[in-house]
Amino acid sequence: MSHSPYMPQIATIIETIDETPDIKTFRVVLQDPAAMAAFRFLPGQVAQLSVFGTGESTFVINSPPTRMDFLQFTVMRVGELTHRLHTLREGDPVGLRGPLGNHFDVDAMKGRDIVFIGGGVGMAPLRTLLLYMLDNRADFGTITLIYGGRTPEHLCYKSELAEWAARGDMRVELTVDNPDKNWSHRVGVVPAVLTDLNVSPQNAVAVTCGPPIMIRFTIQALAKLGFTDEQIVTTLERRMKCGVGLCGRCNIGGKFVCVDGPVFTQAQLKGLPQEF
Amino acid sequence: MVARFIENDAVAALAAAWARDYRLLAPVREGQAVIYRPWAPDMHPFLGRPPTASAKQALLPQTENLLSYTYRKDHADLTKTEVFLADPLPPEPTVVLGCRPCDARGNKLLDRVFLERGVADPLYAARRAATLFVTVACEHMENTCFCHWTGGGPTSEEGSDVLLFAVTGGYAARAITPAGEKLLANLPDTSQQIADELAARLANPVEPGPAPDLRAAPERFLALFDNMDFWMDQSARCLSCGVCTYLCPTCSCFNITDENQGLKGKRLRTWDTCMSALYTLEGSGYNPRVSRAHRLRNRVGHKFCYHPQEFPAASNERNAQPEVSCTGCGRCIKSCPVSVDIRRIVLDLLEKGEKK
Numbered sequence: 189m190s191h192s193p194y195m196p197q198i199a200t201i202i203e204t205i206d207e208t209p210d211i212k213t214f215r216v217v218l219q220d221p222a223a224m225a226a227f228r229f230l231p232g233q234v235a236q237l238s239v240f241g242t243g244e245s246t247f248v249i250n251s252p253p254t255r256m257d258f259l260q261f262t263v264m265r266v267g268e269l270t271h272r273l274h275t276l277r278e279g280d281p282v283g284l285r286g287p288l289g290n291h292f293d294v295d296a297m298k299g300r301d302i303v304f305i306g307g308g309v310g311m312a313p314l315r316t317l318l319l320y321m322l323d324n325r326a327d328f329g330t331i332t333l334i335y336g337g338r339t340p341e342h343l344c345y346k347s348e349l350a351e352w353a354a355r356g357d358m359r360v361e362l363t364v365d366n367p368d369k370n371w372s373h374r375v376g377v378v379p380a381v382l383t384d385l386n387v388s389p390q391n392a393v394a395v396t397c398g399p400p401i402m403i404r405f406t407i408q409a410l411a412k413l414g415f416t417d418e419q420i421v422t423t424l425e426r427r428m429k430c431g432v433g434l435c436g437r438c439n440i441g442g443k444f445v446c447v448d449g450p451v452f453t454q455a456q457l458k459g460l461p462q463e464f
Numbered sequence: 465m466v467a468r469f470i471e472n473d474a475v476a477a478l479a480a481a482w483a484r485d486y487r488l489l490a491p492v493r494e495g496q497a498v499i500y501r502p503w504a505p506d507m508h509p510f511l512g513r514p515p516t517a518s519a520k521q522a523l524l525p526q527t528e529n530l531l532s533y534t535y536r537k538d539h540a541d542l543t544k545t546e547v548f549l550a551d552p553l554p555p556e557p558t559v560v561l562g563c564r565p566c567d568a569r570g571n572k573l574l575d576r577v578f579l580e581r582g583v584a585d586p587l588y589a590a591r592r593a594a595t596l597f598v599t600v601a602c603e604h605m606e607n608t609c610f611c612h613w614t615g616g617g618p619t620s621e622e623g624s625d626v627l628l629f630a631v632t633g634g635y636a637a638r639a640i641t642p643a644g645e646k647l648l649a650n651l652p653d654t655s656q657q658i659a660d661e662l663a664a665r666l667a668n669p670v671e672p673g674p675a676p677d678l679r680a681a682p683e684r685f686l687a688l689f690d691n692m693d694f695w696m697d698q699s700a701r702c703l704s705c706g707v708c709t710y711l712c713p714t715c716s717c718f719n720i721t722d723e724n725q726g727l728k729g730k731r732l733r734t735w736d737t738c739m740s741a742l743y744t745l746e747g748s749g750y751n752p753r754v755s756r757a758h759r760l761r762n763r764v765g766h767k768f769c770y771h772p773q774e775f776p777a778a779s780n781e782r783n784a785q786p787e788v789s790c791t792g793c794g795r796c797i798k799s800c801p802v803s804v805d806i807r808r809i810v811l812d813l814l815e816k817g818e819k820k
Contacts, residue, residue: 193583194530194720195732198547240533240547240731241724245747265745281547400750427746429720430581435736436717438745439762442754442770447582461689461765464752 193432196238196283198224201259201276207344209415210265211309212274215258216282217253228287229253231294231317232423232451235286237261238320242272246428246446249287250312254323259284262312262344288431290316290451292395292421299330299394302400305397305406307336307378313423313450314397322358331358336402339366350363361385378402379409389414395421407454417455418451424450426464429454440464467629467636467662468651479509482559482647486596489522491515491562500560505786507530511562511600511628511635518713518795519563523574523591527734528552530587530720535727547693548671553588558595564613567794568599568623570713574787576775577716587733595645599624599634605672607796612672612806613615615785616792619669629662674815678768684817687767694816695757698764699803702756707785708796708804709763715790717743738762765817 198431207213214237218224226390229249238244245267250258265274276282294317302321306314314333321328333352337343343362353360363381365376374381378398387394394415396406403422410420426438426445433447441461443449477801480503482488492689497516501544503506521726529552538544571592578588602618611617619628625644628635636654639645654662688694709715719736723729736743739759745751753759790806797805 192551192586193528194733195549195551198549207679238731240535241729242550242721242733245719248711265749267725268610270747282547283547342582359690374778399748425746425748425750426752429718429736433581434577434585434716434718435581435720436738436766437736439766439770441765442773461686463689463762 199284208342211218212449213262221334230291232291233287234289238283239272243269245269248313250315252316252319264309274288298327303330303394304333307402310398334361334362379405382409397423467638467654469654471634489557489560491682507714512566519567521793522560530664530731555591563597565620566791567713568597569616569791572624573714596625598626600628608797609794611677614792624782687817695761699756704739706739708800709737715802
C-alpha cells in the first residue's frame with residue numbers, strides 16, 4: 189500500500205460505549221498488529237475516522253499515549269458520517285488516518301498546577317491529557333477539573349468522573365444547566381463555576397474545550413482571575429477534509445488548524461486574524 | 465537560442481504525433497468557450513485565445529480517485545465484514561498544449577501547496593513529473609490581463625517546457641526544458657526570416673503598463689481585516705457561484721467525498737470553492753465564514769496576504785513584487801457574472817489599508 193497521506197489504515201471497533209443520548213465512544217485497534225505497536229502520538233493529536241462509502245471526519249484521540257491497548261474516540265452524532273459511525277458495532281472495520289495535528293505542550297506543563305475546563309463533548313481532548321497526567325502524576329502540581337453539561341445525562345465518561353473524584357489527588361467539580369432530582373453537584377454554567385472557585389493563576393495552566401460560546405466566556409473568566417494569554421490553552425474545532433494542510437478550508441489567516449493546531453494558546457490565537 | 469518552426473497547417477499533425485506517446489490535452493472552440501479536451505483524431509486545436517479554464521486540471525483534475533475500497537462479507541459469519549483498499553492508477557505521461565504563460569506560472573504556485581508546504585502530495589507529485597506544458601506566448605494583453613502585477617509577463621517562460629510564438633505562417637517553438645527539447649526533436653529550425661521576426665518581437669516586448677507595488681498588500685489586508693464595511697462593500701454583488709475559484713490557475717482547495725456502488729466504491733478528490741458557505745460549515749451548525757463578505761475576504765487574503773507571508777523567501781527573489789498566489793490571468797474577472805474585479809479590491813485595500 190502507498191504512503192499516500194489520504195490512505196487510511198484499517199482498524200476494528202472492539203467496543204462501543206453509549207455516553208449520552210447523542211454521543212458514543214468507540215475503542216478501536218489497527219488490524220495490522222505491527223502498525224498498532226508502532227503507533228505513536230501525543231495528547232491532543234487527532235485522527236480521521238472513515239466509514240468507506242460515507243466519508244471521513246476528524247476526532248481527537250481521547251485515550252492517552254500511556255494506555256495503548258486501543259485508541260479511543262468519542263463521537264457526537266451531528267452529520268452524515270457521525271450518523272453512520274453511530275450505527276457501527278463491535279467487530280466492524282473503520283478507516284483511520286493519523287496521528288494528525290499538533291499536541292498539548294506537556295513538557296511546558298510539568299511542575300505546574302493544571303485547571304481543566306470542559307463542556308459537553310469538549311471533554312474528549314481534555315481526557316487524553318488528564319489521563320496522561322494521572323499516569324505521570326508526580327510530574328504535575330494540583331489538578332482541577334471543572335466539567336459541565338446541559339443536563340446530568342449529557343456528561344460524558346460518567347463512570348470515570350466518579351473514579352477521578354474518588355482518587356484524592358485531583359479535584360473534580362461538575363455542573364449542569366438543568367439538574368434532575370438526583371443531581372448532587374453544582375448548577376450553573378462553567379465560567380460561573382470557574383469564577384466561583386476563584387482558581388489561582390499562580391504557576392497554573394488552564395486547558396479548556398467545549399462549545400465556542402463556552403470557550404469564549406471561559407477565556408474571559410480566566411483573564412479576570414489573572415491568567416495570562418500564555419497560561420490559557422484551548423483546542424479549536426474546524427471543518428476539515430485532508431487533515432494534512434492541503435485542502436484549504438480549516439485556515440485561520442495563514443495557519444491551518446489541522447497541522448498548526450488544533451491546540452493553541454490564547455496568545456497564539458490573539459496573533460491570528462480574528463476569524464473563529 | 466535556436467527555435468523550431470511549426471506551420472499553422474502542421475499543428476494538428478504535431479499534436480497527433482505527441483498523442484501517440486502522451487495523453488494530450490488541447491484547447492478546442494466550443495461555442496464561445498475554449499475548452500481543453502483529450503486528443504481525438506478529428507480535433508482542431510485552437511491556440512488563438514487563452515482557454516476559458518486554466519490548465520490546472522492537468523495537475524489537479526476536477527475529480528480524481530484517491531483510493532478504491534471493497535467490502536467483503538464473511539460467508540461463514542455474516543455479521544463480519546472486511547474492507548480492502550487500493551491505490552489509484554498512476555497518471556499517464558501528459559502534454560498540455562495551448563496554455564498561456566500565466567497558466568504555466570500557476571504550476572509553480574500549485575507546487576508551493578502540494579510539494580513544498582509540508583506533506584508532499586504523491587498524487588500531485590506524480591502528475592507534475594509526468595506532465596509537460598507547451599505554452600503559447602501572448603501577443604497582446606487583454607483588458608482583464610494583469611500578469612505583470614504578479615511578476616509574470618506575456619512571454620514568461622516560468623513553468624513551461626516549450627514556448628510557442630505566433631509568427632508569419634505558424635509558430636516559432638523554443639524549448640525551455642530538456643523534456644521540451646524532446647517534444648520538438650523532429651521539427652525543422654526556423655528560417656532566418658522567421659528567426660529575425662522572433663528576435664524583433666522579443667526586442668520589443670508588449671508594454672504592459674504600470675503595476676501597483678504589492679509589497680504592502682499583506683500588511684494592508686490585515687489592517688482592513690476587521691473592517692466588515694469594506695468587505696461587505698466589495699462583496700455586495702458576489703453571487704457565491706465560485707466560478708472565480710474553478711477557473712483560477714492557483715486555487716487548489718479540494719473536497720473529499722465517497723462514491724459508493726454496492727459493496728465497493730471510490731474516495732474522490734474534487735475541486736471545492738471557498739466562495740461556498742458549505743465550505744466551512746461545521747456539523748454543529750457553526751460557520752466561521754458566515755457571509756459572502758467573510759468568504760471573499762478569505763480568497764483575497766489567501767492570495768495577497770497569507771501566501772506571500774508563508775513564502776517570504778520566494779518574494780525576495782524578485783525585488784520588485786512579492787510572490788502572490790495569483791498569476792494575473794484575469795479569468796476571475798472575465799468570467800464573473802457580476803463583474804467582481806480582484807484588481808479593484810487589491811487597489812482599494814492598498815489605498816484604504818494604509819496607516820494614516
